[in-house]
Amino acid sequence: MTLCDIGNSNADFYQDGKVWTLSHKEFYAFTPQEKVYYICVNDALKEKLEHKAQFIDLEPYFEFDTIYQGMGVDRMAACYTIEDGLIVDAGSAITVDIMSGGMHLGGFILPGLSAYEKAYASISPRLNLSINPSIALDALPQRTHDAISYGVIKSIVTLLEVTCKDKRIFFTGGDGKFFSKFLNHSIFDRTLIFRGMLKVIKNAHLQ
Amino acid sequence: MTLCDIGNSNADFYQDGKVWTLSHKEFYAFTPQEKVYYICVNDALKEKLEHKAQFIDLEPYFEFDTIYQGMGVDRMAACYTIEDGLIVDAGSAITVDIMSGGMHLGGFILPGLSAYEKAYASISPRLNLSINPSIALDALPQRTHDAISYGVIKSIVTLLEVTCKDKRIFFTGGDGKFFSKFLNHSIFDRTLIFRGMLKVIKNAHLQ
Known part of the structure; x- marks a missing residue:
């Protein structure tokens, strides 16, 4: 299959x-x-x-408890096997969803890392720089390259920390492993969406 | 003048x-x-x-105590009259600088609101939406339009809160007034950069 x-x-x-x-x-x-x-x-x-x-x-077979309107099926799949936790799919966009007792409580969307880079480049040639993945988040930046890297990564990581409280964070997506390093109690699972899809196939008796 | x-x-x-x-x-x-x-x-x-x-x-006349390399002169001007505080210039980019005892401790850069909008639009037509300025930050979003607005505004506001601790925040720039509403102990001053320029003119006896 x-x-x-x-x-x-x-x-x-x-x-x-x-x-x-x-x-x-x-x-x-x-x-x-x-x-x-x-x-x-x-x-x-x-x-x-x-x-x-x-x-x-598989989209018609998802049975997902949420009041969120127009939720992407990939987000549903990523949440589908998680009872409690923050689910972060860090790809072209970074989607963040909160599950509690098997219910979806809502979520938000940030740009993905390369979309941030495009955003900076659109402002000024001086900001046309790639994000430095080894930026230190415990010291204030002292040059432009670090200033944009810190801005992106620290703003994302801080919002995840504030949102998750004591919940576990499940990361997936191309940059999921990268972000998981910054957060305690986090798990990176490249196959999270596929596990959701397998659950749908099983529940709907498609195989 | x-x-x-x-x-x-x-x-x-x-x-x-x-x-x-x-x-x-x-x-x-x-x-x-x-x-x-x-x-x-x-x-x-x-x-x-x-x-x-x-x-x-006026750039050659600025005398500004920092180890930050390549700091834009507009950021220096915005910081020039502030002894202690967080200085946020929310325009095409959002620059954030920290002053303590008249010394510049460093700073970081986030995309401005319209650069964020462009970043989302570059990811998918489904995310080609304008940011909703009246988004509530105390409830989890339940639709895509709110999910991107919350992602942008909450990530910026949360990072400012964590960075400022008990310092005052001075906002300037086109979106400065908008952001100042979300933060206590904040001041919006549209003329902050000009006040810095006036200080330079006075100190250098240019007039």
Whole structure:
């Protein structure tokens, strides 16, 4: 069984515990040999997949307790196996969701690291710099490169700390491992979304 | 006497307590009737002004105690009259500087509100939304529009709260008044940078 999570930048695949990634372009050229159970937040790609019998959209099978309107199916999948905790998917965007007693209490969205870099570059050529991942958060920055790195990472980490209180934080996504280093009681699980998808497949008796 | 602070988006003018703004395009067409004391962080514009006798660059006259490398002259001006406090200039970028006993301890930079909006729009058409300025920060968001507004404003406000401890916060810049509402012990002063420029003119006996 192959699972696929199609995001705004890439398509992530999962099969028997193995995980790999295709760009959207590579994904267009990909012909599966077996059924692919997928979720997709990219409207253009989703429409194309609807006409392909090999691809089965899992979105209609999610049963998720929330009053949040228009929640992306990838966020639902990431939360789907967590009873209590903060769920952070740090990819193109950084989505943060709060689960308590199996209920979704709400969530918020920050730009992803490369979107922050684009934001700075759009302001001034002087701010067209990459984020320094080894920035120290316990000392005030003394140069522009550190000032933007600190601004991004410290503002995100501080908001996560304030939000999580004593809850555990579950990180996933391309930058999930990076952020998990800054927070105690945090867990990085690259397969969090796929575990949610497997739970849906099991509960809906799709296999 | 006319003062002018040329930023990445606009040129702000000050004369006898009055403040007004020109776009860069309007600024190019502007011919002053008297001397204009200016600071400028836009390299292209700065080079043009060097050849105009009516325009006097105040940057060489700043005497500012810091180890920060490459600090923008507008940030120095904003800090120049503050002995102790957090100085936040919320414009195209949001610069945050910490002064203690007349010394600059360092600072950091966040994207400005419209740069955040561009960052979200670059991720997905679903996030191409404007920030809702009346978002409540004491309740978890339940829809995408609120989720991005909360993400931006709460992450900025929380980092300012954690950084300021018991210091006063001085806000300036186009969005300074907006942010000052979220923080106790905060002061909004639209003329903060101009007050720094006036101090430089006085100390250097330029007038």
